[in-house]
Amino acid sequence: MRETPADAEIPSHQLMLRAGLIRKLAAGVYNYLPLGLKVLRKFENIVRAEMNLAGAQEVLLPTLAPASLWRQTGRWEAYGPELMRITDRHKREFALGPTHEEVITDLVRREVKSYRQFPLTLYQIQTKFRDEIRPRFGVMRGREFGMKDAYSFHTNQDDLDKTYWEMYEVYSNIFKRCGLKFQAVEAESGPIGGSSSHEFMVLAGNGEDLILACPKCHYAANREKTPVGYLKPASQEQLPLTKVATPGQRTIAEVSAFLKVQPSAMIKTLLYQGDGQTVAALIRGDRTLNETKLKNHLKVSTLVLANETTVREVTGAETGYAGPFNLGKTPIVADLSLAGRDNLVSGANENNFHYQNVNAGRDFRVEAYVDLANAEENDPCPKCEGTLSEMRGIEVGHIFKLGTKYSAALNATFLDEKGEAKPIIMGCYGIGTGRTIAAAIEQNHDENGIIWPLPIAPYQVVLTSLDPKYPEVNKASERIYRELILKNVDVIWDERDERPGVKFKDADLLGIPIRINIGKRKLREGKVEIRLRHDQSCFELSPIEVISRVQELIQTLSP
Numbered sequence: 001m002r003e004t005p006a007d008a009e010i011p012s013h014q015l016m017l018r019a020g021l022i023r024k025l026a027a028g029v030y031n032y033l034p035l036g037l038k039v040l041r042k043f044e045n046i047v048r049a050e051m052n053l054a055g056a057q058e059v060l061l062p063t064l065a066p067a068s069l070w071r072q073t074g075r076w077e078a079y080g081p082e083l084m085r086i087t088d089r090h091k092r093e094f095a096l097g098p099t100h101e102e103v104i105t106d107l108v109r110r111e112v113k114s115y116r117q118f119p120l121t122l123y124q125i126q127t128k129f130r131d132e133i134r135p136r137f138g139v140m141r142g143r144e145f146g147m148k149d150a151y152s153f154h155t156n157q158d159d160l161d162k163t164y165w166e167m168y169e170v171y172s173n174i175f176k177r178c179g180l181k182f183q184a185v186e187a188e189s190g191p192i193g194g195s196s197s198h199e200f201m202v203l204a205g206n207g208e209d210l211i212l213a214c215p216k217c218h219y220a221a222n223r224e225k226t227p228v229g230y231l232k233p234a235s236q237e238q239l240p241l242t243k244v245a246t247p248g249q250r251t252i253a254e255v256s257a258f259l260k261v262q263p264s265a266m267i268k269t270l271l272y273q274g275d276g277q278t279v280a281a282l283i284r285g286d287r288t289l290n291e292t293k294l295k296n297h298l299k300v301s302t303l304v305l306a307n308e309t310t311v312r313e314v315t316g317a318e319t320g321y322a323g324p325f326n327l328g329k330t331p332i333v334a335d336l337s338l339a340g341r342d343n344l345v346s347g348a349n350e351n352n353f354h355y356q357n358v359n360a361g362r363d364f365r366v367e368a369y370v371d372l373a374n375a376e377e378n379d380p381c382p383k384c385e386g387t388l389s390e391m392r393g394i395e396v397g398h399i400f401k402l403g404t405k406y407s408a409a410l411n412a413t414f415l416d417e418k419g420e421a422k423p424i425i426m427g428c429y430g431i432g433t434g435r436t437i438a439a440a441i442e443q444n445h446d447e448n449g450i451i452w453p454l455p456i457a458p459y460q461v462v463l464t465s466l467d468p469k470y471p472e473v474n475k476a477s478e479r480i481y482r483e484l485i486l487k488n489v490d491v492i493w494d495e496r497d498e499r500p501g502v503k504f505k506d507a508d509l510l511g512i513p514i515r516i517n518i519g520k521r522k523l524r525e526g527k528v529e530i531r532l533r534h535d536q537s538c539f540e541l542s543p544i545e546v547i548s549r550v551q552e553l554i555q556t557l558s559p
């Protein structure tokens, strides 16, 4: 495609369409074209090789999973509308698998009985389904997508821990082998459940996840998992509460400028509805609130900011003048940033008024001080004396310790040394295959197109004949092409009857790492040209040297 498609919002989606890797069939459903499939298969083969090396065994489970199995774990209801469901002609219900814990646990409970048969790790590379409410970003967030999912089975927790960290290594090796910059982070377990989990992020400037990492101790976590610590403030003498007029001043920035106080000396009062119940959340004016942290603290499943009407009902004032006073039954939780701080500024629950010298305990009651703030760049590291830096990433892998969540629900047991039945202990480990490819493009592209890391490039080399109608050019090109193939170099030969400019533009768009240009004029001087996509470096050499030089370059460009 010459033009950027209008409905493609992010570079990877635009470039996958423009370079002819994928085509859309329906919302969130894509065809892989030959070049796209080559990339996908190369990535899958790296995943397969590393999984096999770690002793995991490949299986292939069906996409159709009987509803009865999903009902046994409670997920038929709990998964909600994202679970794709179908009913067959006999009115039997099935799920189109978004993940396979139920199916694999059912398989293992039937086949594996004795403690002697553990541990066991099984994986598959397969198509999954999820009825995304708003599929977007191409294969990054589709409704039908490729995944490698692995499940491990154990007789005790120590054994699970061992496999969990082995898989952590396997995942690190996979992304290293692909030539991708990545970061493993501590993560929330989400709807799959379990006690401990890590996400693997491919780093990219416009990635949707915000990560905080400490360069000193290698701590890294998602923003919602990063605790924020504060120095204990020196206590001040509490001054009398004073009401001040602040006409038309609503935001922290406005009030801060108007009253000449720092945002860090102000209270932001936010009203939320958690499962329909109103709660007031207080945070220091210079920090922002993380809704996942608040949601976890309140143990609610839905959390939304209260609307204007509720704010007026609860506080008696418009948004912008809310304060923690006389809120009746509305509970107040406060961020740790406010603990021990005296003489602050807050809204007065009256339009166009604020209070100065507000003090918790004396002027209002806080139910709990908890960590509710978004961690930010330069915050102290929670594990050492270092400071955190911010980076963005795209989640491509996730590993979990499941424990007995699924085996208990499905009665999957083994017999221990004494012949007693015990629930099997499980772990699970996923990588989005199509998603990783899209993330690789997000990380590696420029204004001209994709810049593939060599291990997952559709071809290692593109051989461009500049004047293919001349027999000497054609002959030299074909000889080099055949020799490269004999040396197992993955090469595509562009012998189209097109102008050199068109071919160069296409080669840059496709992002093949090594380009060999063969033209009439240079060939008569006994020279061909090699050009590298990643740094546009370019050099000439004789046709005889090309093969060994390309082999060297492949070595250098492989991580």
Ligand SMILES: [Zn+2]
Binding pocket: 214, 215, 216, 217, 218, 219, 381, 382, 383, 384, 385, 386, 387
């Ligand atoms: Zn640290």
